[in-house]
Amino acid sequence: MNPDEVTPPENINPPAEQETVEQVNKIKLEPGTLIYLFKQVGFDDKDIPVLLAIAQMESNMVHGAINLNSESGYDKDLGVLQLNNLANFDKDLQPDRELQAFMAKENITGMFTPNDFAEMLHQDIMFQMRWAKHKIDWHRKAGKDPFIFWMTYPPIRDYIQKGDKTYAPRQEDFDLALQYYEDYKNNRIVPISKDVPMLPPIEGSPRPVDDGKSGTTVPGKPITVETQGRSQGIKNMFGSPEKNFWNKGVEVNNSRDRNASQVMAMIQAAVNSQRRAKNLPDISNDFNVDSQYIQLTDDQKTAIDILRGFGVRN
Numbered sequence: 001m002n003p004d005e006v007t008p009p010e011n012i013n014p015p016a017e018q019e020t021v022e023q024v025n026k027i028k029l030e031p032g033t034l035i036y037l038f039k040q041v042g043f044d045d046k047d048i049p050v051l052l053a054i055a056q057m058e059s060n061m062v063h064g065a066i067n068l069n070s071e072s073g074y075d076k077d078l079g080v081l082q083l084n085n086l087a088n089f090d091k092d093l094q095p096d097r098e099l100q101a102f103m104a105k106e107n108i109t110g111m112f113t114p115n116d117f118a119e120m121l122h123q124d125i126m127f128q129m130r131w132a133k134h135k136i137d138w139h140r141k142a143g144k145d146p147f148i149f150w151m152t153y154p155p156i157r158d159y160i161q162k163g164d165k166t167y168a169p170r171q172e173d174f175d176l177a178l179q180y181y182e183d184y185k186n187n188r189i190v191p192i193s194k195d196v197p198m199l200p201p202i203e204g205s206p207r208p209v210d211d212g213k214s215g216t217t218v219p220g221k222p223i224t225v226e227t228q229g230r231s232q233g234i235k236n237m238f239g240s241p242e243k244n245f246w247n248k249g250v251e252v253n254n255s256r257d258r259n260a261s262q263v264m265a266m267i268q269a270a271v272n273s274q275r276r277a278k279n280l281p282d283i284s285n286d287f288n289v290d291s292q293y294i295q296l297t298d299d300q301k302t303a304i305d306i307l308r309g310f311g312v313r314n
Contacts, residue, residue: 025199026064029080031180032192034061039191041129047136049184050147050156051081053177057152057170058082063125064199074114078121079128083135085118087149102134118202125196156181 031052038048059065059080067082069075075086088099095103095112103112106127121128136146147153155167159178167174183189 026062027196027199029061029063029196030192030194031061031183031189033194033196034080035184035189036191036193037125037129037196041126041133043133043136047146049181050153050160051132052180052184052189053156054147054150054152055080056177056180057156057173058150060173063196064122066122066202076118078118079125081128081132082150083121083128083131085114085121088117089114098135098138101138102131105134106130122202123199 034052034055035048038051043051055061058077059082061080063080065079065082067077069077069084069086075084077084088096090096093114099117103109121131135149139148140146145153145157147157155164155174156177158164159181165175165178180189
């Protein structure tokens with residue numbers, strides 16, 4: 001018998017294809033799957049073709065897509081709809097009214113930071129869908145165009161209102177987006193029921209741990225969000241950080257030291273802002289977390305005392 005003609009027994013399965021890191025962290029979705037998800041969270045039928053076009057323009061329908069809007073990486077657009085993690089926080093990094101209303105719906109309590117929000121938007125596509133619906137409903141109730149917070153929406157709106165099919169910067173993507181829009185309007189795409197798995201945390205950051213006590217919570221499940229090794233920068237009233245802002249040229253490899261350096265730099269920026277308002281000179285900005293305490297200015301000593309009080313330094 002020719003070995004090439006041997007049929008393997010039915011109970012022998014071919015080896016499973018090994019998943020790559022790219023596959024684990026990003027999932028390309030089919031239009032039908034997205035339609036199913038949109039319907040699951042209750043989007044109005046008239047909104048779905050617009051959302052399909054937006055998803056194509058924003059992420060190429062990739063669950064797990066991340067776009068960094070600042071060098072620090074703190075300001076991100078996330079997921080298939082590229083929703084921003086920072087836009088609904090004020091200058092003191094407190095959730096605005098729109099986000100607070102959503103947190104109440106989701107039973108999210110305790111401290112909730114832009115990084116917490118980013119992780120939830122990234123990992124759980126249904127959470128992202130519910131947030132998108134909340135934003136659209138919120139804008140519509142306020143009498144605003146419900147899709148205007150997406151920068152890719154205006155050319156889609158021009159097509160809907162004026163029939164304009166031209167978008168020179170990304171014509172190929174735009175053509176596909178309009179195809180999905182028309183396919184849904186003309187019943188050429190049907191919902192595909194499919195579970196979309198949770199994604200791993202962004203860049204390996206730890207998942208929240210359920211301690212059954214307090215802290216940030218997700219629906220029906222109290223959790224504590226780990227903060228020690230997570231801070232990667234901040235966008236606040238002082239503007240986006242300049243290059244190498246946090247360390248000021250000092251190489252800091254230990255994650256605890258790096259976080260201490262970042263927090264001290266933020267405290268220093270706040271101190272300097274107040275000093276400038278009083279026409280006082282800035283405090284020195286060439287310190288690092290390993291400086292001898294005796295060498296620090298009074299402001300820096302105060303900063304490091306605060307950090308030690310929070311347990312950042314032993």
